[in-house]
Amino acid sequence: MQIDFKSRELTVKLVYYGPALSGKTTNLQAIHSLVSPETTGRLMTLETRDDRTLFFDLLPLTFDGGAGIQVRFKLFTVPGQVIHNATRRLVLQGADGTAFIADSQISETRSNQQAFLNMQENLRENGIDPATHPIVIQFNKRDLPGVRTDEELERMAKKGREPVFKAVATRGTGVIETFLGLTERTWRQLEERHQLHEKFGLDPEVFLRGVRSRLGIPEAAA
Amino acid sequence: MNDAARTSGIDLAFGDVSGLDEVVDREALRDVCRSFFDLFGISIRVFSGNGALLADAHEELAIHTYLRTLPGGRRALSESVDAVIRTTPDQPVQLEEISGAVYDVVPLVYQGRRVGRFVLGPYLPAEMKEVPRALLKVDPALDREKVREALASMPRVKRATAERVVAHLRGILDLLVFSSHRAHLTSEMHVVSVRESYRELAEKTARLQTAYDRLRELDKLKSNFLATVSHELRTPLTSIIGYSEMLEAGIAGPLGDEQLDFVQTIHGKGEQLLALITSLLDLSKLEQGVLRIEPQLLDARELLVDLAKTFEPAARKKQVEIRVEAPPNLPRIAADPVRIKQILSNLAENAIKFTPPGGHVVFAANETDLDDDDGGGFGAVLLAAPRRAVAFLVRDTGIGMPREELPKIFDAFYQIDGSSTREHGGTGLGLSIVKRLVDAHDGTIKVDSEPGKGTVFTVTIPEAESG
Numbered sequence: 001m002q003i004d005f006k007s008r009e010l011t012v013k014l015v016y017y018g019p020a021l022s023g024k025t026t027n028l029q030a031i032h033s034l035v036s037p038e039t040t041g042r043l044m045t046l047e048t049r050d051d052r053t054l055f056f057d058l059l060p061l062t063f064d065g066g067a068g069i070q071v072r073f074k075l076f077t078v079p080g081q082v083i084h085n086a087t088r089r090l091v092l093q094g095a096d097g098t099a100f101i102a103d104s105q106i107s108e109t110r111s112n113q114q115a116f117l118n119m120q121e122n123l124r125e126n127g128i129d130p131a132t133h134p135i136v137i138q139f140n141k142r143d144l145p146g147v148r149t150d151e152e153l154e155r156m157a158k159k160g161r162e163p164v165f166k167a168v169a170t171r172g173t174g175v176i177e178t179f180l181g182l183t184e185r186t187w188r189q190l191e192e193r194h195q196l197h198e199k200f201g202l203d204p205e206v207f208l209r210g211v212r213s214r215l216g217i218p219e220a221a222a
Numbered sequence: 223m224n225d226a227a228r229t230s231g232i233d234l235a236f237g238d239v240s241g242l243d244e245v246v247d248r249e250a251l252r253d254v255c256r257s258f259f260d261l262f263g264i265s266i267r268v269f270s271g272n273g274a275l276l277a278d279a280h281e282e283l284a285i286h287t288y289l290r291t292l293p294g295g296r297r298a299l300s301e302s303v304d305a306v307i308r309t310t311p312d313q314p315v316q317l318e319e320i321s322g323a324v325y326d327v328v329p330l331v332y333q334g335r336r337v338g339r340f341v342l343g344p345y346l347p348a349e350m351k352e353v354p355r356a357l358l359k360v361d362p363a364l365d366r367e368k369v370r371e372a373l374a375s376m377p378r379v380k381r382a383t384a385e386r387v388v389a390h391l392r393g394i395l396d397l398l399v400f401s402s403h404r405a406h407l408t409s410e411m412h413v414v415s416v417r418e419s420y421r422e423l424a425e426k427t428a429r430l431q432t433a434y435d436r437l438r439e440l441d442k443l444k445s446n447f448l449a450t451v452s453h454e455l456r457t458p459l460t461s462i463i464g465y466s467e468m469l470e471a472g473i474a475g476p477l478g479d480e481q482l483d484f485v486q487t488i489h490g491k492g493e494q495l496l497a498l499i500t501s502l503l504d505l506s507k508l509e510q511g512v513l514r515i516e517p518q519l520l521d522a523r524e525l526l527v528d529l530a531k532t533f534e535p536a537a538r539k540k541q542v543e544i545r546v547e548a549p550p551n552l553p554r555i556a557a558d559p560v561r562i563k564q565i566l567s568n569l570a571e572n573a574i575k576f577t578p579p580g581g582h583v584v585f586a587a588n589e590t591d592l593d594d595d596d597g598g599g600f601g602a603v604l605l606a607a608p609r610r611a612v613a614f615l616v617r618d619t620g621i622g623m624p625r626e627e628l629p630k631i632f633d634a635f636y637q638i639d640g641s642s643t644r645e646h647g648g649t650g651l652g653l654s655i656v657k658r659l660v661d662a663h664d665g666t667i668k669v670d671s672e673p674g675k676g677t678v679f680t681v682t683i684p685e686a687e688s689g
Contacts, residue, residue, distance in 0.1 A: 009335065011238070041333045042400055046408050055411045062334025072334045086418040087411070 001096050001190055003200075010065060010200075011072045012190070013094055014182055018101035019108065019115035020052070020080035023140040026169040027101060028059045028075055031179055034172055035061065039214055053079045056091045063211050067201035073183070080115065089122045097134035097186030098123075099178055100162075101169075104139045104147035134185040138165045138178045176215050184208055241271035242330060242338035242395075245402035248276055254394065255279040262387055263377045267341045268395070273310075276338070283344065285321045285372035294361030295320075306341060314388065319344055322354040323376065326388050332399050340395065342388060346373065348380040445506045452503040456496065463492040501655060508658035515662050517556040519686050522587040522612045523548040525562065529585055533570050541579035547586040555612050556686035561659050568652045569616040569679045576620035576677070586615040592666065592682050610685040611665070615678055622673040631669065632657040656681075 002011040016024040025045070032043045039061055046055035057077040065071040076095075078088040092098070100119060102112040120130045137160070139153055148156075150166070157164035163181050167174030187204055196202040239245050255266045255277040265280030289295030302319035306327065309317060314328040323344030330338045353369060379387070466489040468474060470482065477485060507513040523546075530544050537544050555562075566585075573583045592611035623631065632653050660667045663683050671677040 007335070044400070044404050044407070046404065046411060055408065055415075058407075060333035070334060074333075086422060087415055090411075090414055090418055 001194070008069045009072060010069055010196075010202075011074060012096050012186060014073060014075050014179075014186065015092055015095040015098045016075065016077045016101055017088070017092070017098050017115070017119045018078075018080060019103060019111040020082070022080060022101045022103040022108070022112075022115075023167075023169040024077040024080065024101045025053055025057050027099070027138070027140070027167075027175050027178070028057050028077055030169050030172040030175040031061075031075070032059055034176060035215060039063065052081065053077055054084065055079065055087055063207070063214060065200075065202050066206055066210065069200055069202060071202075071207070075179075082114075085118065085122070088118070089125055092119075092122050092128075093126050095123075095126075095128065095133075096190060097136075097182050099182045100135060100137045102137060102139050104141045104153075104166075105144055106146055106148060132189070134182065134189050136163045136165060136178060136181045136185060138167050138174065140167045140169050140174075142166050142173075143168045143171070176217060180212060180215065180217060183211060239332055239335070239337055239399065239403050242268070242399065243270040243272070243274060243276060245406060246276070246395075246398050247402075251398070252277040252279070254398075258391065264342055264345050264379065264387070266391070268338065269340070270338045271336060283323075283372070284375050285323075285369065288368055288372050289321070289360070292361040292363055295364070298356075298360045310336075310339060312336070320354075320360060321357055321373065322346065322350055326384060328388055328392060330392070330395055330399070332396070332403070337399065338395075340391060342384070342391065345377045345379045345384070347384075348378045350378075442510075445509045448502055448506040449510070452499045452506065455499050456503075459492060459496055459499065463489060463496065466492060501652070504655050505658070508655065508662070513659075513662060515558045515561060517558055517663075517686075519554045520557050520559060520562065521554055522552045522614065523550065525566065526585040526587055526614070529563070529566050529570055532567070533574060536571075537574050537583065540574060540577070542574055542577045543582040544574075545582060545584045547584055549588065552587055552589055552612055553610060553685040555683045557663055557683055561663070562683070565656050565659050565681060566614060566616070568656050569681070572652065573616050573618035573620060573677070573679075577618045578620070581619035581676075583619075584615070584617040586617065588613055588615075590682060592684050611682045612685065614681045614683070616681075617676065617678045619676040622675050622677050623669075623671040624673055625671070628669050628671060632667070 001013070003009070004011075016027055018024050028043055032040055041060040041062075044058040045053070046057070048054060056079070057075075059075040061073040061075065063071045063073070076091050078084075078091045098119065100116060102108075102116075123130045123133055139148070141147065153164065153166065163185070165174050165178040165181055167178060169175050187208060190196060191202075191204045197204060251268060255268060256279045258266055259279035259281075266277075267275060267280065268277040270276050286299060289299045298320040302317075306317050306319070306325045309315065309327050311327055311329055314326060317325045317327060319325065321344070323346050325341050325343035327339060327341050329336050330340065353366075353373060357369065358364060358366065466485050469477065469485045470489055504513070526546050526548050530546050533544060570583070570585065577583055590611050590613040592609045657667055660681055660683075665681060665683040667682075668680045669677065670680075
């Protein structure tokens with residue numbers, strides 16, 4: 001997180017992590033198309049080859065934090081391919097929260113696991129404690145054959161402590177929910193660590209309600 | 223990973239632009255504004271987030287020129303222009319100046335942050351019909367006719383057109399900022415990625431270096447161990463050989479035939495063991511580089527004649543003929559007599575050992591050039607100037623060796639197949655010791671062989687330097 005007192009700006013960094021081809025960029029594209037232009041800027045894609053991310057994608061979102069403070073979210077994706085580990089580690093620097101995008105296909109179980117362990121290692125390398133870092137997990141590609149059933153996912157989700165979301169990013173399903181889940185978790189930790197409410201008058205409930213309504217999510221669903 | 227070693231990418235990773243001036247080339251921006259002015263005839267000014275004027279394309283208006291000639295006009299004009307320049311709005315606004323002309327002040331927002339603004343105008347709204355009253359009252363000396371004339375020459379723009387022009391310019395500037403920002407992030411990402419990869423490689427290299435140092439240390443320990451053990455083994459062995467020799471000689475009383483046979487076996491095997499231990503000791507000394515070479519001037523032909531004499535009995539026993547082929551007047555070499563004999567004896571012993579009865583072994587010597595085997599190239603004319611040398615050849619008509627085995631035969635403990643040790647004896651140390659001894663003399667050793675036909679070893683020792 002970065003705070004600019006002069007321009008009363010708070011910038012939060014969220015990273016979309018996950019194995020190759022799990023749909024990280026597709027998540028950002030979906031958010032970009034679903035959110036109104038006042039909230040989001042252009043989706044920036046840095047260096048691709050054959051439609052595969054080499055560096056990162058960057059999507060900016062801006063919300064009114066109340067109390068005259070503007071809250072800017074920067075959503076990054078990492079390149080999923082194994083060889084780009086140095087880039088992944090660099091992009092993960094200073095992350096405030098991470099959405100892990102897993103591929104629901106049973107055949108991808110192993111690469112999901114490897115990417116998750118790699119994320120854990122890279123968080124540590126960046127001086128971030130994975131145990132306290134805000135993480136949400138999205139099981140993407142729910143529409144494909146050969147995926148784990150919902151019951152299975154729910155059973156697995158109960159074992160872990162990270163919130164689990166189901167999505168079909170190509171259709172935009174579950175994408176906003178994942179982002180909101182990550183935002184809430186991240187914001188609660190930022191509040192705990194930096195007392196944003198006390199110091200800057202940023203009420204977490206008011207702020208999160210504002211974000212939800214800007215994204216068109218009714219209160220009850222959150 | 224410690225903090226200092228880590229590549230810093232945090233500023234980059236937040237990927238921010240704080241002002242227009244950071245990402246846009248001023249010269250190019252000026253060109254764009256100038257062509258915009260040429261196209262629409264409306265003045266345009268672009269400011270960065272910090273208020274700096276980045277580009278300015280305008281023409282002095284006749285009304286401004288006229289107003290500046292009047293004290294009241296000058297004051298009123300500068301007040302309204304100042305107000306325009308000071309305005310930094312969050313949303314686009316329209317400001318009017320004393321002449322009734324308007325300015326559109328439009329903020330440039332990038333990724334939720336105000337990075338600059340542009341000011342379009344002044345222009346007269348097409349909808350304006352009357353000369354503003356405030357303008358007519360600005361100075362008592364004002365000439366209404368001149369004012370009308372000046373206003374008539376000013377650009378007139380419809381509200382809707384102005385809005386389209388603003389949107390267009392905004393789009394162009396946004397594209398410029400976005401493209402530059404992306405190019406900036408990409409190049410920075412390239413740099414930090416390279417730095418990060420370098421850091422990773424450097425860490426790996428350091429780990430490899432540590433492992434290598436450790437291995438070298440272990441290798442040294444091994445050599446020391448070998449030296450110590452060989453030395454310690456030799457001491458009791460000397461007693462075993464000595465006492466068995468005395469028993470054999472009958473010093474402790476006469477022995478029966480069977481007893482003598484046993485004692486001779488003990489003595490023989492003791493000697494064999496001693497030879498093996500001596501070889502090990504030599505090898506470890508050579509590996510540690512502590513073997514001293516004490517060179518003397520030697521005659522190659524004499525060495526070979528001596529060698530032939532030494533091996534004559536063993537050869538005769540195996541029905542192998544020995545020949546010496548060495549011309550007189552060979553140059554003398556500088557070599558350690560003990561070590562050079564060790565080299566030649568070893569080769570001779572092998573040659574006789576592997577030559578079947580009826581075959582022959584040749585000890586030859588000739589004068590030659592000692593070439594470095596680097597294949598020439600860089601500075602070879604200077605660096606690889608040939609030296610005069612004497613080549614010793616030990617040629618046999620023995621069983622020979624397969625060509626692919628030849629590069630390995632100088633490795634310690636190497637034997638082409640394990641069975642030859644049992645059949646012919648030997649430790650597999652001989653040739654590795656020979657090679658190191660030759661190296662210690664600054665010489666070279668080569669081997670050529672053909673299975674079933676025989677083998678030639680060529681040892682080349684440089685000529686003693688004259689003077």
